[in-house]
Amino acid sequence: MRLKRLLFTVGAATILGTFAGCGNKGGSESATKAADEAKIPLPEPPLVFEGEPGVRGGTLVVAEFGEPKTFNPITQNEGSSEVISRFMFGALLNLDWPTQKAIPFLAESWSMEPDNRTWIFKLRKGLKWSDGHPLTADDVVFTCMDIVFNPAVNNVIRDALMVNGKGFDVSKVDDYTVKVVTPTPYAPFLESFGAGVPIMPKHVLEKVVQEKRFESSYGVDAKPSELVCNGAFKLKQYKPGESTTLERNQYFFEVDKKGQRLPYFNNVIYTVVPDMNAMALRFLSRESDAHETVRPDEYDRFKEEAAKGKFQLLDLGMGLERAFFWFNQNTNVNASTGKPLVDPKKSKWFRNKTFRQAMAYAVDRESIIKSIYAGKAEPNYGFETPANKKWYNPNIKKYSYDSAKAKALLKEIGIEDRNGDGFLEDADGNVIEFVLNTNTGNNIREKTAIIIQEDLKKLGIKLIYQPMEFNALVAKIDNSYDYECVLLSIAGGSADPSSSMNVLKSEGFTHQWFPRQKKPSTEWEAKIDELMNLQIQTLDYPQRKKYYDQVQDILSEEMPMIYTVSPTSFAAVRSDIGNLRPTVLSYYRVTWNAEELYFKKK
Numbered sequence: 001m002r003l004k005r006l007l008f009t010v011g012a013a014t015i016l017g018t019f020a021g022c023g024n025k026g027g028s029e030s031a032t033k034a035a036d037e038a039k040i041p042l043p044e045p046p047l048v049f050e051g052e053p054g055v056r057g058g059t060l061v062v063a064e065f066g067e068p069k070t071f072n073p074i075t076q077n078e079g080s081s082e083v084i085s086r087f088m089f090g091a092l093l094n095l096d097w098p099t100q101k102a103i104p105f106l107a108e109s110w111s112m113e114p115d116n117r118t119w120i121f122k123l124r125k126g127l128k129w130s131d132g133h134p135l136t137a138d139d140v141v142f143t144c145m146d147i148v149f150n151p152a153v154n155n156v157i158r159d160a161l162m163v164n165g166k167g168f169d170v171s172k173v174d175d176y177t178v179k180v181v182t183p184t185p186y187a188p189f190l191e192s193f194g195a196g197v198p199i200m201p202k203h204v205l206e207k208v209v210q211e212k213r214f215e216s217s218y219g220v221d222a223k224p225s226e227l228v229c230n231g232a233f234k235l236k237q238y239k240p241g242e243s244t245t246l247e248r249n250q251y252f253f254e255v256d257k258k259g260q261r262l263p264y265f266n267n268v269i270y271t272v273v274p275d276m277n278a279m280a281l282r283f284l285s286r287e288s289d290a291h292e293t294v295r296p297d298e299y300d301r302f303k304e305e306a307a308k309g310k311f312q313l314l315d316l317g318m319g320l321e322r323a324f325f326w327f328n329q330n331t332n333v334n335a336s337t338g339k340p341l342v343d344p345k346k347s348k349w350f351r352n353k354t355f356r357q358a359m360a361y362a363v364d365r366e367s368i369i370k371s372i373y374a375g376k377a378e379p380n381y382g383f384e385t386p387a388n389k390k391w392y393n394p395n396i397k398k399y400s401y402d403s404a405k406a407k408a409l410l411k412e413i414g415i416e417d418r419n420g421d422g423f424l425e426d427a428d429g430n431v432i433e434f435v436l437n438t439n440t441g442n443n444i445r446e447k448t449a450i451i452i453q454e455d456l457k458k459l460g461i462k463l464i465y466q467p468m469e470f471n472a473l474v475a476k477i478d479n480s481y482d483y484e485c486v487l488l489s490i491a492g493g494s495a496d497p498s499s500s501m502n503v504l505k506s507e508g509f510t511h512q513w514f515p516r517q518k519k520p521s522t523e524w525e526a527k528i529d530e531l532m533n534l535q536i537q538t539l540d541y542p543q544r545k546k547y548y549d550q551v552q553d554i555l556s557e558e559m560p561m562i563y564t565v566s567p568t569s570f571a572a573v574r575s576d577i578g579n580l581r582p583t584v585l586s587y588y589r590v591t592w593n594a595e596e597l598y599f600k601k602k
Contacts, residue, residue: 037250043126047254054598059267063279065441066470072218073198074155078474088229093194097586102190116185123176128251130234137172142202144170156509159502160192184537188498201228232263232595244270264598275441292589294570296376316584318387319569322380324561325487329513341481345430356559358409360399372447377567385566388495393549396556424460433462438487439470497548513560576600
């Protein structure tokens with residue numbers, strides 16, 4: 001799974017099947033496939049799963065109310081796509097989420113030279129793509145040099161791997177050995193590069209890249225046979241508006257201690273459901289196997305049912321996910337119309353630090369926690385939550401609810417009720433109003449938007465709430481930039497600051513308030529760029545922490561992202577799924593290690 005932020009999430013991914021033994025499905029078909037797979041040679045050496053050997057068979061069905069925009073793991077930038085592609089693609093290394101340690105995957109071993117800049121990876125001999133074609137060092141070099149570090153290919157991954165504007169030099173030593181040289185020492189190398197770059201097939205995509213068609217490749221309109229991959233599962237069928245079906249990749253290179261080839265499940269099926277309520281209902285009606293994100297307002301209901309022995313309810317504590325809204329600060333113009341992307345009078349508000357601070361004070365987070373999260377959340381004011389103990393800065397500026405303070409700040413910049421009509425106007429007489437978007441289907445987000453709307457109404461601000469379908473919203477954010485204010489959440493990425501390079505650096509693909517800047521539009525963004533470059537080149541943890549603390553201080557002062565709350569994380573899962581290792585550090589709390597999970601047969 002890629003280690004980058006910001007993966008804007010639709011809502012919760014819920015694992016669906018049936019309590020009535022969907023793990024017992026498979027029969028003779030499974031036996032036949034197992035026999036066929038046994039004839040396929042394993043690489044030397046295979047990846048060996050050291051956990052409990054499982055039982056092959058069964059179908060895991062996943063409910064999601066967002067659909068993938070693409071199956072391309074390099075260009076994707078939303079959770080609705082990654083939720084599928086994470087099964088299909090892997091990197092040189094993998095990340096063990098509970099421990100946050102990089103572990104072997106396509107590469108069996110690695111080492112760093114004394115210069116602290118040169119790394120050597122040894123690939124497993126005999127690796128195969130899902131079409132049976134050999135996977136070698138050529139694929140690794142192609143992925144890195146022709147795709148990721150190719151400036152003509154827009155992708156989020158590159159943002160985390162650039163040091164002072166320079167990428168890595170990746171070269172082939174022999175068919176099974178790759179050398180990587182970084183411009184300077186690069187602290188998060190194993191996570192960000194080793195486990196963060198999904199390897200793509202050169203024999204399939206070389207011509208596509210040469211013809212400058214890579215960004216549209218591996219799209220949702222592609223035939224399954226065209227989506228060659230290296231992960232535990234491959235695409236079997238995609239039905240728009242209905243489902244995405246994945247099947248076991250017979251060439252996957254992991255085995256358990258008994259010599260059984262992983263994954264254990266025959267299939268993973270993602271079905272489209274209307275909303276998060278439908279996910280919970282399916283689980284509680286015993287039609288699903290696990291519910292990865294039990295909302296805090298659902299907790300009591302789930303606890304009551306769990307007490308009957310139907311399933312186990314997991315309290316994972318506060319996680320890394322945090323909700324926030326932001327204003328569009330993009331100063332560019334629409335290439336087609338020549339008009340500013342953001343109305344100039346509104347851009348003047350949005351780009352004013354005092355205006356954004358006033359909005360932060362105006363949000364009643366305690367009300368959100370009480371009325372939406374049933375008390376199971378904490379106010380959040382910064383880019384990291386206290387759950388990220390290694391990197392969280394506890395000394396950032398706090399914005400407790402204070403409507404009087406919000407009004408006073410607005411008055412400082414000439415925004416007040418000038419005609420006594422109950423609405424605020426700026427110094428030019430423009431009424432302060434803007435549109436806030438969030439995605440449909442996520443009732444927590446929708447309720448939060450309404451509370452924010454009411455909070456701002458108390459100040460005299462007209463907030464027009466317009467929810468919309470998730471992928472349509474992402475298109476506005478990432479492509480057309482045709483929006484004013486958006487409420488979403490941060491998810492994905494590792495706990496390391498490197499996973500936030502694409503968000504925090506001004507040139508970043510996911511620097512949402514003003515992405516892909518040719519040069520920083522403000523002094524404070526330039527300072528963040530400098531600090532993020534420094535921390536990534538510093539091998540000394542205390543010094544890295546000092547740099548990143550400064551970044552968090554700047555963000556808490558400038559407030560480009562206005563945070564609301566961080567919820568307590570819960571998950572529910574049937575009791576007979578083996579090899580569960582739930583973690584709050586991954587958005588996929590239960591299924592981050594899906595290839596190792598299995599249904600225990602009676």
